[in-house]
Amino acid sequence: MLIDGHSLANRAFYALPRLTANEEPTGAVYGFLTMLLKLVETERPSSLAVAFDTPAPTFRHQQFSAYKAQRTGMPDELASQIPLLKKVLAGLGVTMLEAGGYEADDILGTMASRAAGSGRQVIIVTGDRDVLQLVGPRIRVMLTRRGISELEEYDEARLREVYGLSPQQFIDLKGLMGDASDNIPGVPGIGEKRAIAVLRQFGSIDGAVEHIEEVEPRSVREALATHAEQARLSRELATIKCDLPLDELEPGPWRPDEEKVHELFTRYQFKSLLPRLGLKLVPARPPAGEVPPFCWLDNLEALERHLSRPGQPACVYPWPSGGTRWQPAAVALAFDDQPVACLRLQGERAVELAGLLRVIMARLGPGAELVVHDAKPWVSQALRHGLTAISPAFDTVLAAYLLDPIRSSYRLEDSCREYLDLELPPAPEVRGGRTVQEYPDGELGSHLAAGARALPRLQEVLARRLAEAGMDRLYYQVELPLVNVLGAMENTGIAVDLQRARDMAKEFGSNIDRLAQGIYSLAGEEFNINSTRQLGEVLFVKLEIPVQKRTKTGYSTDAEVLEALAPRYEIAARVLEYRQLVKLKGTYLDGLEELVDPATGRLHTTFNQAVTATGRLSSAEPNLQNIPVRMELGRMIRRIFVAPPGAVLLAADYSQIELRVLAHLARAATLIAAFSQGEDIHSRTAAEVFGVPLADVTRDMRNRAKAVNFGIVYGISDYGLSQNLGVSRKEAREYIDSYLARYPEVRAYMESMIKKGREDGFVTTLLGRRRPLPDIKSRNPALRHFAERTAINTPVQGSAADIIKAAMVSVHQELLAHRLKARMLLQVHDELIFEVPTGEVATVARLVRGCMENALDLQVPLQVDLKAGPTWYDMSPMDEEEVRLA
Numbered sequence: 001m002l003i004d005g006h007s008l009a010n011r012a013f014y015a016l017p018r019l020t021a022n023e024e025p026t027g028a029v030y031g032f033l034t035m036l037l038k039l040v041e042t043e044r045p046s047s048l049a050v051a052f053d054t055p056a057p058t059f060r061h062q063q064f065s066a067y068k069a070q071r072t073g074m075p076d077e078l079a080s081q082i083p084l085l086k087k088v089l090a091g092l093g094v095t096m097l098e099a100g101g102y103e104a105d106d107i108l109g110t111m112a113s114r115a116a117g118s119g120r121q122v123i124i125v126t127g128d129r130d131v132l133q134l135v136g137p138r139i140r141v142m143l144t145r146r147g148i149s150e151l152e153e154y155d156e157a158r159l160r161e162v163y164g165l166s167p168q169q170f171i172d173l174k175g176l177m178g179d180a181s182d183n184i185p186g187v188p189g190i191g192e193k194r195a196i197a198v199l200r201q202f203g204s205i206d207g208a209v210e211h212i213e214e215v216e217p218r219s220v221r222e223a224l225a226t227h228a229e230q231a232r233l234s235r236e237l238a239t240i241k242c243d244l245p246l247d248e249l250e251p252g253p254w255r256p257d258e259e260k261v262h263e264l265f266t267r268y269q270f271k272s273l274l275p276r277l278g279l280k281l282v283p284a285r286p287p288a289g290e291v292p293p294f295c296w297l298d299n300l301e302a303l304e305r306h307l308s309r310p311g312q313p314a315c316v317y318p319w320p321s322g323g324t325r326w327q328p329a330a331v332a333l334a335f336d337d338q339p340v341a342c343l344r345l346q347g348e349r350a351v352e353l354a355g356l357l358r359v360i361m362a363r364l365g366p367g368a369e370l371v372v373h374d375a376k377p378w379v380s381q382a383l384r385h386g387l388t389a390i391s392p393a394f395d396t397v398l399a400a401y402l403l404d405p406i407r408s409s410y411r412l413e414d415s416c417r418e419y420l421d422l423e424l425p426p427a428p429e430v431r432g433g434r435t436v437q438e439y440p441d442g443e444l445g446s447h448l449a450a451g452a453r454a455l456p457r458l459q460e461v462l463a464r465r466l467a468e469a470g471m472d473r474l475y476y477q478v479e480l481p482l483v484n485v486l487g488a489m490e491n492t493g494i495a496v497d498l499q500r501a502r503d504m505a506k507e508f509g510s511n512i513d514r515l516a517q518g519i520y521s522l523a524g525e526e527f528n529i530n531s532t533r534q535l536g537e538v539l540f541v542k543l544e545i546p547v548q549k550r551t552k553t554g555y556s557t558d559a560e561v562l563e564a565l566a567p568r569y570e571i572a573a574r575v576l577e578y579r580q581l582v583k584l585k586g587t588y589l590d591g592l593e594e595l596v597d598p599a600t601g602r603l604h605t606t607f608n609q610a611v612t613a614t615g616r617l618s619s620a621e622p623n624l625q626n627i628p629v630r631m632e633l634g635r636m637i638r639r640i641f642v643a644p645p646g647a648v649l650l651a652a653d654y655s656q657i658e659l660r661v662l663a664h665l666a667r668a669a670t671l672i673a674a675f676s677q678g679e680d681i682h683s684r685t686a687a688e689v690f691g692v693p694l695a696d697v698t699r700d701m702r703n704r705a706k707a708v709n710f711g712i713v714y715g716i717s718d719y720g721l722s723q724n725l726g727v728s729r730k731e732a733r734e735y736i737d738s739y740l741a742r743y744p745e746v747r748a749y750m751e752s753m754i755k756k757g758r759e760d761g762f763v764t765t766l767l768g769r770r771r772p773l774p775d776i777k778s779r780n781p782a783l784r785h786f787a788e789r790t791a792i793n794t795p796v797q798g799s800a801a802d803i804i805k806a807a808m809v810s811v812h813q814e815l816l817a818h819r820l821k822a823r824m825l826l827q828v829h830d831e832l833i834f835e836v837p838t839g840e841v842a843t844v845a846r847l848v849r850g851c852m853e854n855a856l857d858l859q860v861p862l863q864v865d866l867k868a869g870p871t872w873y874d875m876s877p878m879d880e881e882e883v884r885l886a
Helices: 005-015 027-043 059-063 082-092 104-117 129-134 156-163 167-177 192-202 205-210 218-226 228-238 258-267 271-277 300-306 353-364 376-384 396-403 412-420 441-468 472-492 498-523 532-542 559-565 570-589 632-640 657-666 669-676 681-690 699-713 718-725 729-742 744-760 781-817 838-853 880-885
Strands: 002-004 049-051 095-097 122-126 139-144 151-154 294-296 314-319 330-335 340-344 370-372 494-496 606-608 618-620 647-654 762-764 770-772 823-828 831-837 864-869
Touching (some): 002 005, 002 104, 005 027, 005 104, 005 139, 027 271, 082 258, 104 122, 104 129, 122 129, 129 139, 129 167, 151 156, 167 192, 258 271, 300 340, 300 353, 314 353, 314 376, 330 353, 340 441, 370 441, 376 472, 396 412, 396 441, 441 472, 472 781, 498 632, 559 570, 647 781, 647 838, 657 699, 657 744, 657 781, 669 681, 681 699, 699 718, 718 729, 729 744, 744 762, 762 781, 781 823, 781 831, 831 838, 838 864
Parallel strands (some): 002 049, 002 122, 049 095, 122 139, 294 340
Antiparallel strands (some): 139 151, 314 330, 330 340, 606 618, 823 831
């Protein structure tokens, strides 16, 4: 097996979210190792080598000075991981091959040819299609495709099936079509499709040139006749050398240095990969033989006998936890000094979840301290089964989230390792991404027991860290109480008019079909509109629309490209509309009926409290926060969400909350005065930016000022604003500069946040929520500038998130205190949706507005707009006098 090192590292870098260890980026290395281990497990090579490029110029640069001249080099964050990758590969005993003056492809070609010539089978793994020219009777190529998990295998038969070419002809293909990524020119005007046609007819570039008069169409004939030598040069540049003088380089067997591997995998948090190497974890604590006592209980009667002393501190650890739909396989209950009780929640020996909840709540007693790893699902499930909501004293997931909001997950074993220097006994493998119903009692019980017993210690450390970071108020007064609020909202769900949804799905389907026929008519042929490749061929080859942007695999047809073309080309506008309808229908209408609970007739979305780095909530299955309301068709989707008979839906929406928070944070006197006096803030900004009296502000001026207002909140660039407004970057820059000149406090705020981010490595919201900024000092300008924008907008966005969360807690408590029947259903960014009996509407509206407008004391007033109606779409502003008198 021969692996293209830089190619796979590059693929892993872009496929995975940003991972760090010891403040060093590690995502590319982790992804590379994941791919490598999968390949070794499936292919079991007898010898293995990874080839790397070297920075020195190659013979191709000497032959053609423009070769790869346009390349900007890999991102600093990826480049910094290559030395670590090589260090890890050395520890694993993997042979690494490099040769000055040559590329990794040449090393792969030489090693593969040499091994195949000696009768061995060879597999080459890369993301570079050029290597397909090496395919032969004993050489297969595996091309990375999607992410780090999909590989497409090519042998000679597969190559001919896909391209209709031999490996040798694949070199000629590159000679004709060129390669933009390597700056190989090829023949102007000849793309992949026409190049393949030429080679299928004439066999090679030389064959086509010898029969130039037979080449069709005329444009290809003339291009090839004019640029024949350039085609031959391009072919030579694309040809991989298979005869390098590399006698000293040879792939070797796989021989990991166990001590070195343990040290590296521990330091860089790759320990989950150790079992795949056949290496056991080395637990730091508890030592061998000191797994806490535990017992497996197969029924609720045994659990009741086990929990003989109610009212004692209790810890609950479900495994595995998290995910969109909460379905743990087992749970551990630790009550004071008794053996940990382990129960299965799936499989033949499973106990009923509702019964388990009843036993726990009956035995806890009113003053029990319940520590839970991921508490919200327990709250939601208790309410779903008609029980009183569980009120956790501590949730280790939420605490870990506040301390490090940019992590991708908050598994208990990771928190124990980070905060307690404790390695839990490994849990059984979750195979295929899904929970398996049966696991060995000893293996799973050891993990569960150690996890449950670790929770009190983890609580102590996390609570101390929260206090040290100034986030204890945020945790105990907002995030932890919000667990019960979200659990109640999930349990309540929202009523859905399924018949209306069915009718709307049919209507959308008819419109999609109509649009498709119109697109086919404009294209002059039927094709797969959802295929980027086929759409690109129709737009840019057949219809000869000017190419806007290319990708590694062909023409780009993304939204940005289509939006640029739509004003001039009807087919682009139709495709945009088609895509929007398909997405809306697929996301919110198709399959909706399956998501509605038949027992309640309602849709129960799941709210994620520990996902976003800004502190905002998200929802899933379905995501009701992401319905595109800027387009009428998107807003129409909201019509399927209804109030039941005798009730209405009430919407309470913060007005311009982020701008108000910005005015408060920046202490911007003009903005504060405008908000305090109830002025239209966008008109006031337009008057300031354009230097005209308030009465002379036009609608266009207001719209531009609105874009600048919201753009400033997000640290928008002149390019971003120019795209939003459809103006030049120069004009956009003038708007931003004028804004900052008129609001110097905002400029000072932005500069101070960037400075604070550099000095502290994080910024905070009004309630102390921290956002780490690991890239604020990056040498990569793109990463650094993004971190700087994050430093500016996080205190604004995050404070707005804190405010509405605090308001939700207050509203929930007030509704319960006043024994009202109204129920909170949804939170969508700055808006809360309630289901309210008609007789309570005015009372609830006044109560909700009071809680929301007084959630946090700012220098500017918080304003809440109220609407009510029979559906989420059909809402009208409420009678302010009625609300005032309620």
